[in-house]
Amino acid sequence: MDRVPILKIGAVLLVSIQIDLEDQTVLALQEDLADRITRTGARGVIIDITAVDVVDSFIGRMFATIAAMSRLMDAETVVVGMRPAVAITLVELGLSLGGVRTALDLEKGMRLLGVAVPGADGR
Amino acid sequence: MAEERGLATEAAGATAPMAKLLRADAGRVLDRWVELVAGNVRGRITERELRAELAELFDLLVRALDDADGAERGELRAALAEISRGRARQGFSPTETAVGVFALKQAVLEAIEADGAGYAGFVPFSAFVDDLGLVTFETYAAEREQVIVDQAEQLLELSTPVVKLWDGILGVPLVGTLDSARTQVVMESLLQMLVDTGSEFAVIDITGVPAVDTEVAQHLLKTVMAARLMGTDCVISGIRPQIAQTIVGLGIEFGDIVTKATLADALAYTLRRRGVRIEDGD
Structure with missing residues (x-):
């Protein structure tokens, strides 16, 4: 089974999903992430889904679950890079992802969490 | 035959x-x-x-x-x-x-x-x-x-332009009756433009929409929700007095979506949110 890597940048954990998500992968990711948050004391989680072009309700719920879970451990979750087709699908599925913050791309997501973006002009 | x-x-x-x-x-x-x-x-x-x-x-x-x-x-x-x-x-x-x-x-x-x-x-x-x-x-x-x-088909494409109002602010002036097919086109082109331009704000202006019923409201809400999921914020402007009355009369709930009376108000609001300072030149 593929595992999604979790990268640490300062106080933020970055999860970039580059593979087709299966239910098992999603469950493993949730476990790994919870583990990493406690171990590193991260303050934020960024889930990058730029490469995801198909979602179902299970994956939709994953974002909300991860967000709720992270909040319990005092880390804020931002989902970045959602494609239009994915956004439309989620809305049609009736998932509004309440409690999950979103940003257009990784850079904007990092700024949202108050992380200094290297090389940015600070606008 | x-x-x-x-x-x-x-x-x-x-x-x-x-x-x-x-x-x-x-x-x-x-x-x-x-x-x-x-x-x-x-x-x-x-x-x-x-x-x-x-x-x-x-x-x-x-x-x-x-x-x-x-x-x-x-x-x-x-x-x-x-x-x-x-x-x-x-x-x-x-x-x-x-x-x-x-x-x-x-x-x-x-x-x-x-x-x-x-x-x-x-x-x-x-x-x-x-x-x-x-x-x-x-x-x-x-x-x-x-x-x-x-x-x-051509008319459908013509009637749903997405324009750039400011750096990071897109505008969608809607003219004419909104039905499911049109809303779909609007939604898709708006969301695509948001990604392409990296804009964080969009103003949907419905001044030219003759009537708002529950269906149209539903379509607008879906568009705003989808835009939010992508990390952008939508403002709906051009709510005329009659339309405001209809919306309230029908009991449509716009929730926490920001609505403004005119496109100018909406632009001023989004500019403020983007941190652009506007000075009166008098």
């Missing part, structure tokens, strides 16, 4: 003598046919083009009259349909298109009269030409229908 086709096919054998007559008189009948049709299309197509078209048709027609198995007839129909489609695209009226075929009957009748030949062969021939006339008309109607469908 089917019955008439059947009639003409039954008469296949009966049209063979007519083919002989047409072959003998080919030059004269074709000349007269071109003359009759040319008078009708009033110079929108040159006589040489017309003659080339009709000569080809005439040739196919004579062969089809001779032919019993229907292969030639299929070819004739196809050629005729092609010409009718061209006519429909060029904006000819249905009469002008159909007369192009029916004029052949007159040309042939005149030839028969001049020769003093009997009319016996003319009746099945006439039925055959009528059948061709119907093919012409059907193709013409189908082609016009296609033109209308194409235009409707």
